[in-house]
Amino acid sequence: MAKQRTLDALFGQSSEPDAKKPRLQKEEDDEVEADEHIDANAAEKTAESVVKNVVSEPSWKSGSPIQYATLVETFSKVEATTKRLDILQYVTDLFVKVIAHCRKTSMECASENLLYTVYMCINRLCPDYEGLELGIGEGLLVKAIAQSTGREVIRIKKELEKQGDLGLVALASRKHQPTMFQAQKLTVPSVFKQLKEIARATGAKSQDKKLGIIKRLLAACVGEESKYLIRSLEGKLRIGLAEKTVLVAVAHAVILTSLGAKASKTDKDELASILESGTNIVKAVFSELPSYNVLIPALLEHGVEGLRDRVKLTPGIPLKPMLAKPTKEIGEVLDRFENRSFTCEYKYDGERAQIHGYIDEQGQQVICVFSRNSEDMSKKYPDLVVQTPHCLGQGVTSFVLDAEAVAWQPLHIAQAERADATDGRLLPFQELSRRKRKDVKAEDIKVSVKIFAFDLLYLNGEPLLNQPLDERRTKLKQHFVPVADEFDYAIHRDCQTTEEIQTFLDESVASGCEGLMVKMLEGPDATYEPSRRSINWLKLKKDYLSGTGDSLDLTVIGGYYGKGKRTNVYGAYLLACYDENSETYQSICKIGTGFSEADLDAHYATLKPLELTQKKGYYDVGDAKPDVYFEPRVVWEVLTADLSLSPVYTAAKSMIDARGISLRFPRFLRIRDDKVPEQSTAPEQIAQMYRAQAVASKKQRGRDDEDDFW
Incomplete structure (x- = not known):
């Protein structure tokens, strides 16, 4: 049975759940067993x-x-x-x-x-938190190939339309180029350093400098080197x-x-x-x-x-955050945590923020704010950098906090609106997304942010990851103090029954939160597991209770021209998941619902500059035929009624059967500014959601049959 479960996890085949285990526990066992097997x-x-x-x-x-x-x-x-x-x-x-x-x-x-x-x-050129990117457009690469090989730009573009892969175009162009002299062989250090030089080039003539470096590199390429060099410059190797x-x-x-x-x-x-x-x-x-x-x-x-x-957790270098498994039934929570101590916390509608503090070599206090994908957000949130020291208790010199940054209406503004207000008010994520992402000045900030800390991962030179949550929470409260309109602990309650969890869930939603996070509180399973989506943390969102059990983060790769009222904007969009193994975007659905007229105008303004002349070679769209394709830059959070097998779309293709998986009745929720396209929902997650849905529907059919009998 164990061997069969491993094979199922490896090859995407469905098998009956172990009746003696909760579904979430079985999924976790399958994933771990599959990883260990591999x-x-x-x-x-x-x-x-x-x-x-x-x-x-x-x-x-x-x-x-x-x-x-x-x-x-x-x-x-x-x-x-x-x-x-x-x-x-x-x-x-x-x-x-x-x-x-x-x-x-x-x-x-x-x-x-x-x-x-x-x-x-x-x-990549460096760790994620350094944020150094090449920033090279397709047009510059086409120009570099043309100038280094003596071919016309228009002919290269036509060849690109046929091939869909600029690396192959560069390889073909080099093969037809006469060699006047043998250039010095390229080495990995020399290529890497020149790529970094390209990424660091700024200023008025930076494009000319980038073009010059690319041409020199291409001139020195031999054999297939030009193909992979161009792909590296594009940001997609596409070799799996x-x-x-x-x-x-x-x-x-x-x-x-x-x-x-x-x-x-x-x-x-x-x-x-x-x-x-x-x-x-x-x-x-x-x-x-x-x-x-x-x-x-x-x-x-x-x-x-x-x-x-x-090599240990170090302030200033963000670790990959621990993630939660979705669940859509309160009963599943009690099944998972049966006879175990657990706690429920508000799931705030904000942006995950990992806050680091330490003393540098000059004796100065340094505060850094990182996103869930390790991006340095200190410049986006200069107010948090200023606010954080206010909450530090006596003797705190270094720390790493896991928290949520939430848009906040301060008390004095809330009192101006409501005379009975005794505290500030949580605002929805859309308000937070209005803030600029770069070069934010304190005087320009119009949307205030408050930090709600829910975990302490490091304190005064000591990593706390292996300590249980109850001990980490105790230290958090001992060494950090609430500050009005700036810092507080995540609201939590230790529930025991379905009714208590439901009541607390209703309270969180009424307060402006998305739902609850349910976490193991004590014992060896209550440690912090970096970069892992663990069943020791469950998320219970209001939208999940009647849906598929989770929302999806998908990349917008195509658009369909609108009709009627949507004539001057895109009427619908083609969305895709991201497969890191093949480095491809796999189509999953066409979405046209959940948008206001203002949304459609905003999306059009964002996506119009990203239009492509042809489909990217790493877009696996199946039989989907959008009117235009976009650069993979924009990620949306989407909710769906359920998932179905599709001969049109390619998401998780061959993981269930020969067909892909698509979303039925997808609905736009929000833009995910805190995620890059490569962090879109993975095909493996989509296949897992489909299997979970199949198991749930089988259970439901069993209940329906019993009802029909009576």
């Missing part, structure tokens, strides 16, 4: 490759920087397969070569080359290499190079066990401190064994 297989595959000595010698000189051609060779192998274990093996082999042959020069050389190679594999695979490959490579010659002499099962154990350590540490800048040097210098002691 990790074990990955470790075994790597161990087999070591025993067979399949890690070949590199084509570049020992001790010198890794050649870009070597990276491109790995990209080509990865793109040619869909097998996850094979992909992992190719990337592990690459990292082993980089470490083993660069460390002959110095540990610093190995660290630099591995770091740059990892960033090139995940197509997920970051979680890269992280596992880093762990495997470091362990194998530390073992050296012993690796091939170690028993295969023993080596697989070592790899699996080490990988779990690396994944756990990275979830607390998600920075390759810190992780990779520490791994190479101290190995996996010394990682936990040297």
Whole structure:
């Protein structure tokens, strides 16, 4: 049965739930079991490759920087397969070569080359919180290809319409270009540093500078290098290499190079066990401190064994937040937390804010505010940076708070509206979204923000992640004090019955909140689990109670021209989920409801500048045919009546059967400014929602049959 559940989780097949387990518990077990199964297989595959000595010698000189051609060779192998274990093996082999042959020069050389190679594999330039992006439009890349190959822009654009992939167009253009002289071979460090130079270029002539760098890089490309270079510049490699695979490959490579010659002499099962154990350590540490800048040097210098002691949660570097599982029945809450201590908190209608405080090297207090996707929001919320020190208790020098930033009507304004007002008032998320995202000045702020803290993750040099919630909450109240209109604790109540939960849910909605968060309060399951959607936290929203159990965050990739009253705007939109494994946007529905006339005008103004001349190569739309396509920039939160299998749309295709999954009666809720398109709901989540719905409907049919009998 356990093996069958693992296979179901891996291949998207539905199976009957274990009658002895609550549905949420079973889903969690399936996910964990599937992950463990994959990790074990990955470790075994790597161990087999070591025993067979399949890690070949590199084509570049020992001790010198890794050649870009070597990276491109790995990209080509990865793109040619869909097998996850094979992909992992190719990337592990690459990292082993980089470490083993660069460390002959110095540990610093190995660290630099591995770091740059990892960033090139995940197509990033730095940790998320640094916010450095290339910011290159398609037009500039077309111009660079034209000028570096001597072809006409119009011919390149026509070829792009046919191919849908600018990387392939660049490759074809280079093949027809006569070579006057042999340029110096590209290396990964040189390419990476020039990409950073492009991202940092600002000012009046920044476009010319970017164009010049791209042309130089293209001129030095050989073979398929131009294809992957252009894709890197576009921000989409599209080879099916997920970051979680890269992280596992880093762990495997470091362990194998530390073992050296012993690796091939170690028993295969023993080596697989070592790899699996080490990988779990690396994944756990990275979830607390998600920075390759810190992780990779520490791994190479101290190995996996010394990682936990040297890489820990650190103020100033945001960790990936813990997330909650959705639930739509209060009964499910009681099933999950039966005979366990749990607490209910208001689920505020705001923006997740991770607030860090520490003393810098100059002895100055630093306050940083990060979003749920690790974006530095300190400039968006300068008022929070000023307000936060007001709530600090005596002796607090460093901390990390998990909180919600909520639009707030201060007391003096509330009293002007209502003479009986004794406190300020929560405002909806739409008010918060009116604030500017960049270069916000205190005097320009029209929407006040109040912080509601619900967790304390770090205090005065001590990480608190492994302490139960009741202890973390106690320390939060001991060391932080409420400040009117600025800071307070999330309102909570320890409920025991369905009636108590329902009453508290009604109170939260009446106060302007979305619903409740239900959390394990005591014991080993009440710890904070970074980057994990855990059943130890459940979210119970008012909209869920009669719906599918969760809203979805989807990217707008297409539009349909409006008719009648909507003639001058888009009348409907094509939405998509994001598959990080294939790096594609998969169509899921056409949406035209939930919009006011003001909404339609605002969406048109936002999306019109994002119109494309043709569909992106990484848009998997199936039989959907929008009138126009957009750049993937805008994320919407959408609610649906239910999910159905569809021959038209491609979301989660082949996870249930050959068809994709679509939303029935989707309704627009709000814009998700706090999410980037790559954080859209994943196909795996959509498939899971569909299965959960199928189980629920089966139960409902059983009840209906009983009613019909009587």
